[in-house]
Amino acid sequence: MLGELLDGAPRDVDLYAEAVVVGSGAGGATCARWLAAGGRRVVVVEEGPPPTPGRDTLDALSRLYRDAGASTTLSREPMPLLQGRCVGGTTVVNGAIQVPLPRDVWAGWPEPFQRLAPWERLEAARARMEEELSVRPTPSALWGGGALMGRALADARPIHRNAPGCVGHGRCYMGCPEGGKASADRALLPRAMDDGALVVARCRVAQVRITGGRARGVLGRFESGARLRVEAPLVVLAAGAVHTPWLLRRSGVRGQGRGFMAHPGAGVAGLFPEPLPQGGTQTWEYLAERARGWKLETMQSVGAFKAVKVPGVGARLAERLARLDAVAMWGVACRAEATGRVWPGPVVRYSPTRRDRQVLLEGVSRAAEAMLEAGAVEVWPGVHGAPAVITTRDEARALATVAPERGVVPMVATHLFGGTRVGPRFEVAGIRGLVAADASIFPSNTGVNPMNSITAMATVVAEAWS
Numbered sequence: 001m002l003g004e005l006l007d008g009a010p011r012d013v014d015l016y017a018e019a020v021v022v023g024s025g026a027g028g029a030t031c032a033r034w035l036a037a038g039g040r041r042v043v044v045v046e047e048g049p050p051p052t053p054g055r056d057t058l059d060a061l062s063r064l065y066r067d068a069g070a071s072t073t074l075s076r077e078p079m080p081l082l083q084g085r086c087v088g089g090t091t092v093v094n095g096a097i098q099v100p101l102p103r104d105v106w107a108g109w110p111e112p113f114q115r116l117a118p119w120e121r122l123e124a125a126r127a128r129m130e131e132e133l134s135v136r137p138t139p140s141a142l143w144g145g146g147a148l149m150g151r152a153l154a155d156a157r158p159i160h161r162n163a164p165g166c167v168g169h170g171r172c173y174m175g176c177p178e179g180g181k182a183s184a185d186r187a188l189l190p191r192a193m194d195d196g197a198l199v200v201a202r203c204r205v206a207q208v209r210i211t212g213g214r215a216r217g218v219l220g221r222f223e224s225g226a227r228l229r230v231e232a233p234l235v236v237l238a239a240g241a242v243h244t245p246w247l248l249r250r251s252g253v254r255g256q257g258r259g260f261m262a263h264p265g266a267g268v269a270g271l272f273p274e275p276l277p278q279g280g281t282q283t284w285e286y287l288a289e290r291a292r293g294w295k296l297e298t299m300q301s302v303g304a305f306k307a308v309k310v311p312g313v314g315a316r317l318a319e320r321l322a323r324l325d326a327v328a329m330w331g332v333a334c335r336a337e338a339t340g341r342v343w344p345g346p347v348v349r350y351s352p353t354r355r356d357r358q359v360l361l362e363g364v365s366r367a368a369e370a371m372l373e374a375g376a377v378e379v380w381p382g383v384h385g386a387p388a389v390i391t392t393r394d395e396a397r398a399l400a401t402v403a404p405e406r407g408v409v410p411m412v413a414t415h416l417f418g419g420t421r422v423g424p425r426f427e428v429a430g431i432r433g434l435v436a437a438d439a440s441i442f443p444s445n446t447g448v449n450p451m452n453s454i455t456a457m458a459t460v461v462a463e464a465w466s
Ligand SMILES: Cc1cc2nc3c(=O)[nH]c(=O)nc-3n(C[C@H](O)[C@H](O)[C@H](O)COP(=O)(O)OP(=O)(O)OC[C@H]3O[C@@H](n4cnc5c(N)ncnc54)[C@H](O)[C@@H]3O)c2cc1C
Pocket: 022, 023, 024, 025, 026, 027, 028, 045, 046, 047, 048, 082, 083, 084, 085, 086, 087, 088, 089, 090, 091, 093, 094, 095, 096, 097, 098, 099, 173, 203, 204, 205, 206, 238, 239, 240, 241, 243, 244, 247, 282, 414, 415, 416, 437, 438, 439, 440, 448, 449, 450, 451, 452, 454
């Protein structure tokens, strides 16, 4: 039965493996890839279905995202937490941006974690994964409207992406219709299956079996109601920063779920005089202010994605909506200092601090100013307490001085970290054979898009068990 995809099951299934990996996203698929290459009999268990690209935004949300994209934090300032739920995990719906872990971020990690993941090992793993995922700078033919960022910000650069077959549809968040992204389902799991791994889809792992201080395997339930039992001496948890801590709690492992972190993000839209050329979803970025806690990236997608930013009412609104092909969107991502906690449910309690909002406003302000410099006739910053439409650089600069009160900018979190504490060999709570290998083990957020760092880290985890 090994070396296949088992897409659900009508009856109970019992399996034996040398390693069972829970979750098939960035961390899980990478770990499975290298454990299988090392000769281990691997079973990967994924809650979601094999991915099929969404026909439109709603279809994509319901097929590929957890809770159809409706998960939010529990807070007086709730924000959506977007997570993939399909074979390939969040890599199926991500923008394919690849940014290496900055060395200064690693240098800020606690010394025991640095020993667990030494810089040189992470760097070697990064190079290996970048080859594996065909990471390359976006070619100019795919820049589309993203190239406007380069006009205004001298330090902006084309994004490095894991999208070797990209033809520039701008639909990455809905699952690529061309198979153009080297997402985990296309680039990693097939290779793991070639090396004998079995991928089990539509099955939610409910519990890790632990007896005598040692992991013994997992128990899960298929969508059909049938049960899955996998016996394995090595259990690798890679269910993401919300679900790995939650699964640990449900399995009776205490002390997990603290230290949840994120990069809350906001979008700034600008109306340009002419329609913008079509291109890849995310093609240019600006990292020069990373030390101040924010980065910018261009985002091109379908009209519905831009329409939510359009201000106004009546004829003016209709006029703007008719010109969505001339609207550019730029994202601002903040390396927030806030930490939260994953509670039973799972429920994520998380609130950005005043400083986090201030940092985000600074990024929004710079993005707005740069858009005007790039030729926008109107910018729609979406900041409460500022004009809905701005047209001058002074107005753009003033955005940074808006009081950073709760709710000042609508935020979304797509980069989630922390919540699981690991010890030597990435084992959790000293339980032998119980390992975590996803974004939940990071001791801090990274300030850059995390997939590159997660796949490098998961490679180091796999090496520790090969
Ligand atoms: C819209 C969007 C755009 C993004 N763009 C980028 C980008 O361009 N570049 C970048 O670096 N990052 C991007 N990210 C973030 C990045 O994709 C994630 O940080 C990364 O995939 C997280 O890896 P992970 O292994 O921790 O979890 P995931 O990739 O989320 O994988 C976890 C998997 O575990 C499964 N699972 C959970 N619970 C269970 C269970 N109990 N049983 C079985 N399976 C379970 C889930 O269904 C999921 O498939 C983006 C995220 C989003 C939402």
